[in-house]
Amino acid sequence: QVQLQESGPGLVKPSETLSVTCAVSGYFIDHTYYWGWIRQPPGKGLEYIGNIYHTGSTSYNASLKSRVTISVDPPKNQFSLSLSSVTAADTAVYYCARLIPGPYYFDSWGQGILVTVSS
Amino acid sequence: EIVLTQSPGTLSLSPGDRATLSCRASQSVGSSHLAWYQQKPGQAPRLLIFGTSSRATGIPDRFSGSGSGTDFTLTITRLEPEDFAVYYCQQYGGIPLFTFGPGTKVDIK
Numbered sequence: 001q002v003q004l005q006e007s008g009p010g011l012v013k014p015s016e017t018l019s020v021t022c023a024v025s026g027y028f029i030d031h032t033y034y035w036g037w038i039r040q041p042p043g044k045g046l047e048y049i050g051n052i053y054h055t056g057s058t059s060y061n062a063s064l065k066s067r068v069t070i071s072v073d074p075p076k077n078q079f080s081l082s083l084s085s086v087t088a089a090d091t092a093v094y095y096c097a098r099l100i101p102g103p104y105y106f107d108s109w110g111q112g113i114l115v116t117v118s119s
Numbered sequence: 120e121i122v123l124t125q126s127p128g129t130l131s132l133s134p135g136d137r138a139t140l141s142c143r144a145s146q147s148v149g150s151s152h153l154a155w156y157q158q159k160p161g162q163a164p165r166l167l168i169f170g171t172s173s174r175a176t177g178i179p180d181r182f183s184g185s186g187s188g189t190d191f192t193l194t195i196t197r198l199e200p201e202d203f204a205v206y207y208c209q210q211y212g213g214i215p216l217f218t219f220g221p222g223t224k225v226d227i228k
Binding site (some may be wrong): 036038045046047048051059061095100102103104105106107108109110111112 | 151152154156162163164165166169170175207209211212216217218219220221222
């Protein structure tokens, strides 16, 4: 059974870069599926950030594309999110998830990590 | 951009009631590309339905999905206490690649 666990700083200063890593267990990241990031501001809905395949091929939400980088590290079985030039609007719970291609849905999610942008 | 609208925003029901949740898309969505998630406070979303009507592993059969084109429905036939939560629909294929609806909260009447 696949499990995902986010980690990273819970507090980031405005204009700096937010970095979160997702460790995957119970499944090799370099197998069939894709891996994605979704965020949820406090009390609000879900926003897709982007996804990556183990080859490094990425797809990003156009609204965030200029600030987002998603990378993958197959030997460590993890993938990461970087979001640059953050503002208070980027304060959210950041979730990593496994993305099933074809029908394209997120079948397994991490517990999420709250990242607050504040000085 | 494909925008998903969910209605009602809040559904107040009692255990044992039937819940009917609507998800409407601004453009046609492929039936294989519509999913539903359940989220409880402080928890990550959980996949309920994919491909419009296929239940995810371990999801009880009181949950069912239907629809096509721009109109999709999640039905919970008999609400159990653990079903009171927020439900999101999600589509793939538009711009942006994935979008989620704003959610429907099912709370206890």
